[in-house]
Amino acid sequence: KNEVEQSPQNLTAQEGEFITINCSYSVGISALHWLQQHPGGGIVSLFMLSSGKKKHGRLIATINIQEKHSSLHITASHPRDSAVYICAVRVGNTPLVFGKGTRLSVIA
């Protein structure tokens, strides 16, 4: 069974800080997704990756297949980045397995 662990569970940062959220999984995967869930509940897909690194604006996602680990980085954090960040992985054609999420609060 594929387990997805995220750390930290909760994170409070000052505006402008560099933030890292981690995701570890237990078996080899075919794809990893990073999702952002806003306080209102809506979910936005940030990245889908299977190797290497992707960047979009102030967000960077990396994945190390050998170590079964991915990180989501936020540079120059802003209060509007406050949300729950969810990691989800897929093994072959099986459905996505989700982590429990990291709740981020960025304080001005």
Next chain:
Amino acid sequence: DSGVTQTPKHLITATGQRVTLRCSPRSGDLSVYWYQQSLDQGLQFLIQYYNGEERAKGNILERFSAQQFPDLHSELNLSSLELGDSALYFCASSVGRTANTGELFFGEGSRLTVL
């Protein structure tokens, strides 16, 4: 705006009742996924349809059923509702047959409260 439309946004009903949640996928997307998010469980995959056919099934209760229509919209039917069914129900869509072949686009969710 993800392009995925879910209705209703909020629904309050009583135990034992039946409700239908509706999802219109993004234009051109053939796959529709249904997820349940309860407070203590996080996101759980329920079921996936691809171009009208069931493609994958998660821990979906027998009281729940879904279908995807020829116009690709999907409905999730929840019957004999229990208090524990109170949750956010999300629909997502993607172009391909699996979540490996493209980005997932999520709807805003339907918040179901069972009293």
